[in-house]
Amino acid sequence: MxxxxxxxxxxxxxxxxxxxxxxxxxxxxxxxxxxxxxxxxxxxxxxxxxxxxxxxxxxxxxxxxxxxxxxxxxxxxxxxxxxxxxxxxxxxxxxxxxxxxxxxxxxxxxxxxxxxxxxxxxxxxxxxxxxxxxxxxxxxxxxxxxxxxxxxxxxxxxxxxxxxETNGQSLVDGLKNLLSDFEKGRISMTDESAFTLGENIATTKGTVVFENEMLQLIQYTPTTDKVFTRPTLIVPPCINKFYIMDLQEHNSYVKYCVDQGQTVFLISWLNPTIDQRDLNWDNYVEDGVLKAVSTVKEIADSSKINCVSWCIGGTILASTLAVMAKRKDESIASATFLTTLTDFTDPGDLRVFIDEQQVQQITQKVDEDGLLKGRSLATAFNMLRSNDLVWSYVVNNYLKGQNPAPFDILYWNSDSTNLPASMYNFYINNMYIGNKLVEPDGLTICGEKIDLRDIKIPVYFLSTIDDHIAPWKGTFAGTELMQGNIEFVLGASGHVAGVINPVSKNRRHYWCNGELGNGADHWLESANREEGSWWSHWNKWIKPKAGKKIDAPATPGNSTHQAIEPAPGRYVSIRVD
Structure with missing residues (x-):
């Protein structure tokens, strides 16, 4: 200091x-x-x-x-x-x-x-x-x-x-806040001392039942006497951490799923260090999602599972599904994509950072460092809304000497993650620059030339109308790539608030039942507006695909995959700072 x-x-x-x-x-x-x-x-x-x-x-x-x-x-x-x-x-x-x-x-x-x-x-x-x-x-x-x-x-x-009014004390307090943030290397947006993982955030009861270099797999404890036979695997983003889906009891998507009688598993991605610099996109597919799928099937004794994904987690899941289609693997019965880009023609506000010259400079730096550092990612996202996510805190924290209030989403937002150099460079060059994921046989992943048009399972797309990270018209393009029974729903608000919209709050609205096949604008013109949360709409969609009801398992895991530690687990606790 x-x-x-x-x-x-x-x-x-x-x-x-x-x-x-x-x-x-x-x-x-x-x-x-x-x-x-x-x-x-x-x-x-x-x-x-x-x-x-x-x-x-x-x-x-x-x-x-x-x-x-x-x-x-x-x-x-x-x-x-x-x-x-x-x-x-x-x-x-x-x-x-x-x-x-x-x-x-x-x-x-x-x-x-x-x-x-x-x-x-x-x-x-x-x-x-x-x-x-x-x-x-x-x-x-x-x-x-x-x-x-x-x-x-x-x-x-x-x-x-x-x-x-404070005889200068507000300026003194502001300077203390400023020096404290210099030590952390980032702006404090919330009272971080107010949250402890596993105590008042990421609190849904569960158990880590498998782990490897890529991930920990959490199985959540049932809250109902009966559960559906077909389990649900959640594939969260590897940019930031999984507990955006399990914040607090009142706004936890994970707990909502468990309370509906689903047997819920979730991937907690490793927050990589330079030792994992060589982990690539294939690893996230093969050693990540595919390994989680096979483990969930073994534990649940089910030949098929349902998958839910968000943002880059959805891009990884789409890659996985295309690989599985080439391998004639029908383990995934349905897929849900939350604010997920598969066609990167319109990368939203992030396009300002993405051209060949800038990406070449970034990838060179990432190669030197071995990682795309979490703080760099956070900075890019904060710059898109600088008055809300930077300057308002400069004024309140440093000039007025105020301490930020506790806010779970901002606590999660400050808990950054790194990305391995190999994985990030593949992602930025092949998705954002080359847009290869939409090309038939445009990418070879896990030894397979993939085509998203080979995906023919039921798919649910949830996008949000004010999303500046994954613009909804860009995510809508996924409905024109995949060939199964498609459901597209458009929620109110943005990339995070539009997804984390619990039923109990009865807030916002969403659009559904629009006509597919004639573009995004026509879909919205023909869609119906419904009040409340999309969660209940999705629950009605997934329920017929979840199998019959059986007695809830008394213990997590099985004889092969036994309890390792309580949720949320060690991996999510690793911070970049």
Whole structure:
């Protein structure tokens, strides 16, 4: 920790010091350090400037409009008129009354929005190539967000007022929070001391009944006297950890499944270290999903099982199903894909990080490190919503000295995982860059040339309408690849909140029963909107595929696969920090 003797005691110097230290949080915000965002911004704008020399008309007009707007702003300030736009009023960063009622802060705010509009307008009209245009607009917005007056103590009236009311204690507390986060190397988004795995998060009772280098397999304890004969295997993402599906009792998808009489098994992926750098996509299929499938069949004494997957876990499951189809293996009776891309034509907001030049740089770094480090992954996802997932915490934690409230999803979000170099480089190049998974025989996995069109089992797709990681129209493409009986459901909200939507809350809504075969837009136009959670809709779908009811097993595992340790197990407890 930094030596406290370096902290100035003079109030003005202390505020300036806190401003400087708060901006250093960009080093945690950008995987390449704080300079990377501004470097990308500068590079993109240099390209824009060079192109604009060919026809400076747009620049001249933009600057003239900006100067006129600034003149109008000064006039309104002198006459006491308000020039606040609706989009300004709706911005939560400027909700405090001082931003509207105090002339100085009102001018700072209005001037910031005028400058933001100028930058965004010039960026959006740049007419660069698609990739460069996206990067220009993205990094321009990152720069704009970072430079908001709310992010600096001296230009944030709420920060200054709180400092006065607490005699400076809020600034002192904020500095303590900042130094603590420097030690962790990341921004605290929740009270992490409020959660302990197995005690108040990931609490559904179960037992680890198998483990190898790839995974631990958890079998959950029945909560009903009778259970279905055909078990359910959950394949979660290997980016972040499985307990997003088992947060707390009231919002646990795992517990919901168990309470419906399903015999539930779940893969807990290893959080790899550099020793596992050579684990590849084939390992995740053969030693991961296929091994879990055969183990579940043995323990449950069932010839077939149902599978549920999420995000990259679904991409791995789709690869597995295609391999099984080539091998004439019919062990999986049905598959559920939650917000899963199989066609990567539209990679969502992540496309800003994904072009051949950037991917080449990333894969070279991953090869050197042996891993794609979890913090780099977290940074990329947080950058997509920087005001919500970065700057709001900079202001609240460091400038206001507040401690973040406990929130289970944000605790999970902060618990990052690494990806092995071999697996990640295959994934990013063959899925996102090459989009090979959709090509017949485009990939050879586990020795088999695969084709997703060979998958002919019943499939349930759940996508979410505001998903910025796996856009729903992109996930919808999976319905046009797989050839079985397809059910597509579209939930409200985004990538996480749209999936973790417990029935007991009776919140949100979903669309179902649209007409397949004529594209995503037609499906939505013809679909029915239903209130509540998609969980109950899925339960009705899976129930006829789950077999008959039998007495629930008294003990986990069998004579070959005996209890190793209680859930959630050792693998999920390994943190990257």
């Amino acid at each position: 930094e030596n406290n003797s370096n902290i100035p005691t003079n109030p003005q110097e202390f505020i300036n010091y806190l401003n400087q230290e708060s901006q250093k949080v960009l080093a945690m915000y950008s995987s390449a350090g704080s300079e990377d965002i501004f470097k990308q911004f500068s590079q993109s704008w240099t390209e824009l400037a060079a192109k604009s020399f060919e026809d400076p008309t747009a620049w001249v007009k933009a600057m003239a409009d900006y100067q006129q707007a600034q003149f109008n702003l000064w006039q309104n300030l002198l006459t006491g008129k308000s020039s606040e736009q609706e989009e300004v009023k709706a911005d939560r960063r400027f909700a405090a009354e001082e931003w509207s009622q105090n002339p100085v802060f009102s001018y700072i705010k209005e001037s910031y929005f005028l400058s933001s509009k100028l930058l965004n307008d010039m960026a959006s009209n740049a007419n660069l190539g698609d990739n460069e245009q996206r990067k220009l607009e993205f990094y321009t917005q990152q720069y704009i967000d970072a430079m908001s007056p709310t992010n600096f103590a001296m230009t944030n009236p709420e920060v200054m007022q709180q400092a006065l």
